[in-house]
Amino acid sequence: MIREWDLLMQRQLLCSVIVTLAVSGSALAQEGRAGGAGQAGAPAVDAPAPRAATGHVQLGSSKEAKGYWEVRPGLGGTPRAGDVPFQPWARALAQYRTSRVDLYPPAVRCQPTSGPGFFNAPGFDFIEAPDLQSVFILNIAGPHSWRVVYMDGRSHPAGEALRPTYLGHSTGKWDGDTLVIDTVGFNEKQWIAGSYPTTEQLHLTERISRPGLKTLNYEATIDDPGAYTAPWTIRWSITPRTASSWIEGGEIFEYICQDDRNEDVRGD
Numbered sequence: 001m002i003r004e005w006d007l008l009m010q011r012q013l014l015c016s017v018i019v020t021l022a023v024s025g026s027a028l029a030q031e032g033r034a035g036g037a038g039q040a041g042a043p044a045v046d047a048p049a050p051r052a053a054t055g056h057v058q059l060g061s062s063k064e065a066k067g068y069w070e071v072r073p074g075l076g077g078t079p080r081a082g083d084v085p086f087q088p089w090a091r092a093l094a095q096y097r098t099s100r101v102d103l104y105p106p107a108v109r110c111q112p113t114s115g116p117g118f119f120n121a122p123g124f125d126f127i128e129a130p131d132l133q134s135v136f137i138l139n140i141a142g143p144h145s146w147r148v149v150y151m152d153g154r155s156h157p158a159g160e161a162l163r164p165t166y167l168g169h170s171t172g173k174w175d176g177d178t179l180v181i182d183t184v185g186f187n188e189k190q191w192i193a194g195s196y197p198t199t200e201q202l203h204l205t206e207r208i209s210r211p212g213l214k215t216l217n218y219e220a221t222i223d224d225p226g227a228y229t230a231p232w233t234i235r236w237s238i239t240p241r242t243a244s245s246w247i248e249g250g251e252i253f254e255y256i257c258q259d260d261r262n263e264d265v266r267g268d
Helices: 002-034 088-099
Strands: 067-070 123-129 134-139 146-150 169-175 178-184 203-212 215-223 232-238 245-248
Touching: none
Parallel strands: 146 169
Antiparallel strands: 067 123, 067 245, 123 134, 134 146, 169 178, 178 203, 203 215, 215 232
C-alpha cells in the first residue's frame, strides 16, 4: 500500500510539472529568448507590503503579516526550447529527458533543486535572520529543504573551497526593495527548469521583489557557458489574480518526500 501510494504521489507531482511547463512555456514564448512575465500583472489595488525595521520590504511571513506563498500549477517559467540558446549536447539531453515517460525531475525523487526549480508546489516562504545576517528560503516540496543567502557582504569561496552542491553558494544584497541573489558552486545533478541541464559553470542571478502584500515578482538569469551559448532569463509573478497566491495567516506545513532508490530514473 505504501509503495502504491508513493507511486501515485510521484505521478501526481509529475502531472503538476507537466501542466506547469505547458502553461508557463506558452506564455513565456511570447517574450523570446529573454523569458516572459508568465503571469498577469498586479492589480491596481493591493495592500502595502510589510517592511522590516531597516526599512526594506519583507518578502515572506512576518510578525505584522503572517502567511506564506502557495504555489499552484501554472507558476514558473520554462521558455520554449526554441527560445533557449542551447549548446548541441544540452539540447540533445533535454530532448532525451522529455522523450522518456519513465524519467522524473530530481525534485520528484526528493532531490534538492535551486533557482527557479526551488519555487515549486505546494509553496515556499522567506525568513530573515538579522542576527545571522542571512535570509533563509524554505520550500514545502521535494526534500522540504532550505536555501541560505548570506547578506554579510562575504565573497563566494574560491578554488577547492567552493564545493559543488545542489543549492550552490548564495550571497545577497538589497537593491532598493529588490533582493538580488548571486549563486555559484552548483553540481550537475539538477534540472534548472523543465528538463534543461546545467554544468558546474552555472552562475545564477535572481531578483525578487514584493510590490504589494499579495504580489511577488521573480526573475532568474541562467548564465552557464558550459551548457548554453548565451544567458537566458525566466520571469514570473504571483498576484491576487493568479492561481498561486499569498496565504494570509497561513503557515507552511509538513511534507514527507519518499525516495524510491530501487528505480534508476536519473536521466543525468
